[in-house]
Amino acid sequence: MSTYAYYPGCSGLGTSREYDTSTRAVCRALGLTLADIPDWSCCGSTPAHTVDHTLSSALAARNLAQAEDLDASALITPCPSCLTNLKMAVHRMRDRDFRDRVNKLLDRPVRRDLPVKSVLQVLVEDVGPEELASRLPDKPLAGLKLAPYYGCIMNRPPEVMQFDDPEHPTAMDRLMLALGADVVPFPLKVECCGASFGVPRKDITARLSGKLLETAMDLGAHAMVTACPLCQMNLDLRQDQAASALGRKFQMPVFYYTQLMAVALRLPQNVIGLNKLCVSPHIAFAAMRKARAEAGRRDPSFSEEVA
Amino acid sequence: MKIGVFICHCGSNIAGTVDTAQVARTALEFPDVAFATDTMYACSEPGQEAIVQAIKDHGLDGVVVSSCTPLMHEPTFRRTVERAGLNRFMFEMANIREHVSWIGKDTEANTRKAAELTRMAVEKLRRNMPLFAKQFEVNKRVLVVGGGVAGIQAALDCADGGREVVLVERESTIGGKMAKLDKTFPTVDCSSCVLGPKMVDVAQHPKITVHALSEIEDVKGFVGNFEIAIRRKAAYVDWAKCTGCGLCMEKCPSRKSLDRFNEGVGTTTAINIPFPQAIPKKAVIDPAFCLKLTKDKCGVCAKICPTQAIDFKQQEALFTEQVGAVIAATGYDLFDISKYGEYGAGKLPDVITGLQYERLLSASGPTGGHVQRPSDGREPKTVVFVQCVGSRDKSVDRPYCSGFCCMYTAKQVILTRDHIPDSTSYVFYMDIRAPGKMYDEFTRRAMEEYGARYVRGRVAMIYPKGDKYVVRGADTLMGTQVEVEADLVVLAAGAEASQGAGKLAEKLRISYDKYGFFLESHPKLRPVETNTAGVYLAGSCQGPKDIPASVAQGSAAAAKVLALFSKDKLENDPMIAAVDIRRCVGCGKCIQVCPFKAIKEVDFRGEPKAEVIETVCQGCGLCTATCPQGAIQLAHFTDNQILAEVNALCLA
């Protein structure tokens, strides 16, 4: 299989370390070769495009140029925010004038039209839930009820993102089902969690994340599973803020989908990084065990971290 | 030759950006032009009289009018020159409005262009010949395609006018969409009470033949002499024997068949008569659900049918009808609401279309007229209606207004209150389009008397919460986001062209727009005619229409057919091909390409020659473009006439 140019994103070095490590491990386990983009830089994230679209695209595009040396079939990133900036840059640079303006800001202009994809897209399209399920005949996560939450920009706007359904995405659902888990019909899969307003306006984030947590809880989910570092942080780290905003109590573990894949694939605990989560994941696994017991299923063997 | 040239001002439409007087002066220098003038409105009474007078005063034997598009007034001016004693083909028109004054503001360029187009017309006219029409027989039967209310009206009016009618309907019964409605706006009278008697009239009319479960396969011929190939699908029931007793429906064990008549709300039996008032009232087997046809089991209906009408081996049949005119009345289909993912449409059981709701309201519907949620049969207390689902929405390629949804929604909220007095209805709308007689009053009544809560704004998303649905929309008048928890959501699905409309249009050789609606000949002057002689339009196939407009168009199309049939012979268009027998080498290439089989090979002193059948030729000129030696020429569009136009533009 071909090589993918891998863009970890800044949060992968910090607050979403466990997303980065589990992503790399899962990819390796499933036979995907990742090559880090040499000396990658920040994509500009939300702040850049609030200043100017040329600046924003230039910050993203530097990485496109850096990736050109790798002879990769696609540039992939786990983070939806990075994904949006990179894809938006590619999309807008199809306009010649815009491309020229962007290249003017760059020391090294972008020459190739490298496809940009999310890791999620590659896992679903290039590996596939069927392949995944066939590797896991014992359905390791059977009994675990998950609320899959994609975040607002993984598939929107559809003209740019070109992946999955913009209103009812299913990519992550299908991966989780392949692990044996159940997914609840979570209706707010693409509703915004409050994004980057956590610091300056935590009232907003608390309310929006609260609504997501509340809905997941009311649907009986044992945990939420997400693909976005910012969403994960808002839902996990700020769960108490959300609870007090809504006047409710939550004990809702929030996983990265790659962590659950790594758990199911029995990858080493240091790459899964369950200990990096704020709300204890054991709540979810306990509920899973209970559900299995009720259904008369045997527990699968896991590493001690899960146990 | 003496030619007169008239440059029309069309008020300021042309004169605003074309120096018409200058064009007239220039025209005087063109060869054979004996008279040239500008004129305020050439098509007006005084304008036409001036042309007639000039022909007489100056002894003109040809006239050029430079004005609007010939598609508009060429027939008018041909009649004018004819009144003055000229052959009507001794006339040419230059289009200096649509092709000049209306598309550019540069007076100097426009004036020059107008003069050149006038020169082109003069050069063509110099090579025109008087042409005379031939008469041919007309078959005075009419084909009506589509048995909805428009087609029914057209069929009845034609039949009452004494003409034989062939009515072809795709479904197994006529009645169309109207038969599925519970009540009609703005009178709230019972739909089947209005339509039912008309359907019976169709069935009993001695001059109407109904081919149900049939579709048009192919159309040959031309006005007065169409040959229509019709394909009847297999009903698996011999309709000659079926009495419509319904015993088969009682015994059929396959009770989970899709109920098409009820729009998929509820189920029916594999063998069924769609509804009690069906015309023809005959049973049909749905092969997708019949146990005999799918698994070769059962066959109960065949055993109990008192007339042994069941025929599992029945095949589809192909037959032809000869008619002189065609009325297309193929109606519309509903927009597929599942394209609105954010509404959960197609996924959430209690998010339904307006037509499905109509079946829930109808006493003859699957719930016997009790409004119940499809999911759990519960009576909804809060019903939310969403307007413009698949209308006025560019993002789903439906930018047009479907026209009747505002009204049927108003009717439905009124009926909802009647059925469930303690219910509340919300209507999310963008604008209320109620321009008909008593229409606006009707929507006001829905709000004022029936307490419907109208919310001005679109709905962004619908999602389940418990056993209700959260409808999140905007109230743009309040300037805020709003939410309401609904028991049932009714989407006012817009109208789109009937499935297969484009294919039918191609067979009938009529135009259709990008959405599949058929194109009328002129939106104001020829609203039920098409550009193909003898083919007329009625109802929603031309664009979304409510019942009164559809019925009116049905009658209008019938009037056109009756007028056509009032003559015993029709005149052909004399702009047809003719063979110069001396030049023809008998190679037969023209015969090979003619789309109308209008050219035959004849023997001329032992040599094969081509000959045009004058009443069959439609004047396309394909043969003329094919013949290498130019032996077959299309009258009025001869090589020399077109070359003269080219030369007028290029060499002058």
Place this chain on the structure above:
Amino acid sequence: MDVIDIHASCDGDFIAAVEAESGQQIAECYQCGNCTAGCPFTFAFDIPVSQVMRLLQAGQKKRLLTCKSIWLCATCESCTTRCPNNIDVARIMDVLRHMARREGYASERGVKIFWDAFLDSVEKHGRSFELGILTTYIAKTGRFWPDMGLGPKILPKGKLGFRPHEIQGQKQIARIFDKFRQEQRS
């Protein structure tokens, strides 16, 4: 409420500038309200999105550039995805934000400071440095970190680095910003 002279107060140049920068046609909005209906931030906005579009059609420049909504839009793309007229509403919100910045407005000062802090960090290091951003934010707003309560939750996880990740091409990034600012001035 003030009476607005809709003729005199309509700034046509402003409309044209927004259209040019966003590539969107403002007149295509028919005020159905779908953007407002779907916007998760409506509750926090001072002007709902659909009314931002309406004010834009009316050329009400000052009202728009001084409003809070344009700073509270998270570019979640709900409005863009669902607009029946295919208007990229989120892009228009972005463009209004760009204009507000250029004209020196920032009605949600904290938001702007946070974003600026982020970009400063990127300009300086080539990548964002989370702890550094927070420090700048606290210094600039003069507010102590309102999220202090989160400290004990996150610090033991060992995820927040105490030193920035410098990249080799840091100068290239700085040059992107430099050239951009030069172009802005010219």
Place this chain on the structure above:
Amino acid sequence: MSGVNELRIVGFLCNWCSYGGADAAGVGRLAQPTDLRIIRMPCSGRINPLFVARTLLSGADGVLVSGCHPRDCHYAEGNFYARRRLEVFKRLLPTLGIDPGRFEYTWVSASEGQRWQTVVTTFTEQIHRLGPMPRFSPGEACVAVLAESGG
């Protein structure tokens, strides 16, 4: 003088679709360049490609043919034949030393006023990019040529 930069562009349009489409553009007041002159034909099937040749050789700088969309021909098949013949002719142009961009054929329906505007504008711009047709060398007396060749 205005419009002096006009080039000579001749359009052959079928009566049923494209002529109506050009009318629709007019009714919609859709501004277009003024270079084009339209000749009305009954059907694109009537358009012998030699008309195009004759027009170009007689001094036109560009020729545009437009008919009904395939399948929509009023005469059912005319445009199908036209498509083959016009395509073949267009492909002959490079060997003649005439830029094939001087001749285009396309399909515009009676309802496509905007499309017509686009077609006219695009084609006119294309012809202006190509400039005027090269001039023909004047004819020389055959006798002179014959004398040269010693015949």
Place this chain on the structure above:
Amino acid sequence: MNVLSQLKEQIAATLPNLDLVIGWERGFDPLHHTPLFMRRPEDVERLVIDALCVHNLAVYLPGLKNKKVGVAVKGCDSRAVNQLAREGLIKRENVVVFGFPCDGAADLTKVRRQLGDISGVQSAALEGDLLRVVVDGKERETPLKDVLADKCLRCRYPNALTHDHFAGEPREARVQTDDYKDVVDFEALPLEARFAHWQQEMQRCIRCYACRNACPMCVCRDHCVAQSRDPHWVTQEDETREKWMFQIIHAMHLAGRCVECGECQRACPVDIPILALKRKLNKEIRELFDFEAGVDPQAVPPLLSFQVEEKNINERGW
């Protein structure tokens, strides 16, 4: 028995059932063979076949449509028989075709170019691969391949594709495919050069219509639009433009019909390379419709038919 005697035998045997048989005989000088119309048995003796049988005799067939005619054909000529029959311009059952393997025909323009003025030629002989002539008492020779017509150098059909009799053994084709390199090379010239080329060439045209008259597919004859006033496609002015227009008409009338026998160019007294136009069209028609005139007697002529979806014609986006 050599090919010629075999052919003579076949013709002699068939002649009694026919009105006439067309072949070649020696002409006014040893290099110019002319058509031979054999009506009596003794006529057959005059028949020759060699590289100097340049004429495509199928050209006479449409004019003899109602007669029983025999015709001797080279491979290329036979395509004309097929195409004429396909177009209904002759009745194939009325024609008896005599085929033989063809080594190629000489191009007398090339002969002139190789051997100088040959107007006083006294004898010509084909010996092996050499053409040997005696002009004004002096012997000159040239390799035959240097004077073969271009069409023969790329000949794919040396044997008659349709025949009722065949003399000798079929021979191998020189090439398997036609790469139309001449067309490609010409189109590689700058646009202006191509245009100028035709201006220059067409200036020489004397409008003798020999090209048309020699063409077996030009069946309009007296009704050719080049000379008619109704329709009046070309004027009689002595303008390059009008002469060029005629050649375009000729080429377009042959689109999908031309069998590339090259008679038009051979017949041209001023050596205008007009076959190039037809070659170009044949190339395009092969690419567009996978069609070659006169090869498959059943194939439908491409410009007299259509596909609803054309595989190779892309609608241009606007």
